[in-house]
Amino acid sequence: MDFRQLESLVEILEKGSISGAAASLGISQPAVSKHIARLEKEMGIKIFVRGQKCSKLTVEGEILYNFAKKVVSSLNDIKREVSNASAEVAGTVTISASSIPGDFVLPSMLVEFRKEYPSIDVEVYISDSREAIEKLVTKEVDLAVTGFSRNTSGLESYPLCEDELVLIVPPNHPLALRKSITMKDIEALDIVGRVPGSATRRLWQDAFKEYYGEEKELGLSFGHVSAVVNAVESGAEAGIVSKLAVEKNPRLAKIPFSPALKRSFYITYGTVSTRAMELLIEFLSERIKKTQEV
The missing domain is CATH 1.10.10.10 (Winged helix-like DNA-binding domain superfamily/Winged helix DNA-binding domain)
Structure with missing residues (x-):
């Protein structure tokens, strides 16, 4: 053997x-x-x-x-x-990430990576998913981490982790005690959401369109999830955000959808041009495998 x-x-x-x-x-x-x-x-x-x-x-x-x-x-x-x-590896790896993985997924992983490879610097630039992929395509960055999967035009993607969307409302809202909600429940709500180009917006708008035949109109949209959360805390009726963004927030009620609105975040990259980039991809891949085995 x-x-x-x-x-x-x-x-x-x-x-x-x-x-x-x-x-x-x-x-x-x-x-x-x-x-x-x-x-x-x-x-x-x-x-x-x-x-x-x-x-x-x-x-x-x-x-x-x-x-x-x-x-x-x-x-x-x-x-x-x-x-x-x-042979100690040094260099810089640049990442374009959409707001949820950039704010709530990558920080802990990259802290661990830096402990293992202190001579490799990592720079993370946060935008919406569409812009993050565009930066990768134009070779402004080495990697992209977004809610979009791209396995075309010389790009390769694999899942990093799973996410779920929730409706957020003030604790005194009539829906605050609900265990779950449907597209029908949100039809009459004045929802604050993310701007077009966001994978979060695309996911729930696709579900809404499948139910009603058209997308829901939003009077107020933001480019960053923290602004959506702040708007609801400031008096907006409701918002739709990633569960990761609010799971530690005690000031809002978080209500999952039924059926659940789940999606994956993906690591996408093209040519592996440096040893530093290769090590980061390997590190993230190993983290994913260990998470799946638990």
């Missing part, structure tokens, strides 16, 4: 197929199949249930897979630490 065999097993399960594992590892499909066959022979077990196309593990295969994940993860950690010790 060797590391490449275990790595092939882990990649098959993570990518969902032998072809996906081969592409990820940069080897041929027959090579991946040979790794699995050798593992089965050495261990004296069948790893996958027959006829399931590598999608379902046997009991023994499940045990082996769980150990393989730990081995692969540990060796990758060793490689990273040795690499960092032998």
Whole structure:
């Protein structure tokens, strides 16, 4: 049994197929199949249930897979630490982010990243999702983190985390004690929202349009979520914002939608041009994997 065999097993399960594992590892499909066959022979077990196309593990295969994940993860950690010790990487990585991930998701992650790589500086520029992607396309920044997924024109995206929208109202509002609300409930409300170009606005307006056949008119819109929150605290009837933006706010009632208005935030990038940029992408990817495993 060797590391490449275990790595092939882990990649098959993570990518969902032998072809996906081969592409990820940069080897041929027959090579991946040979790794699995050798593992089965050495261990004296069948790893996958027959006829399931590598999608379902046997009991023994499940045990082996769980150990393989730990081995692969540990060796990758060793490689990273040795690499960092032998040659300290320096440089600057620039990120354009929409307001929610820029204000509430990235700060804690980037603090941890800087502890691990103190010689790499990170600059975050906050705008709406559309502008953030435009800055990436025009190569003003290295990465974008937004509510939009873009896998075209030489760009690659993958999910960073999930988010949910809520209606915010003053605590004395008639809807404040509701456990959930629908599009019908907000039809008559004077809602404060984000400006066009915001992924937040697009998500709930799409749901409203699906219900009523047209978008809801807004008399007051802001480019930043904090302004929407401040407007409702200052007397506006209601607003629609990310749950992340108000979950620690005790002054407003937060009501989820039914069905839930959920979306993902995505990391998007083009050419990985520097080692510093590569390390940041790897770091964020590892954080995502650890979050999913919890």
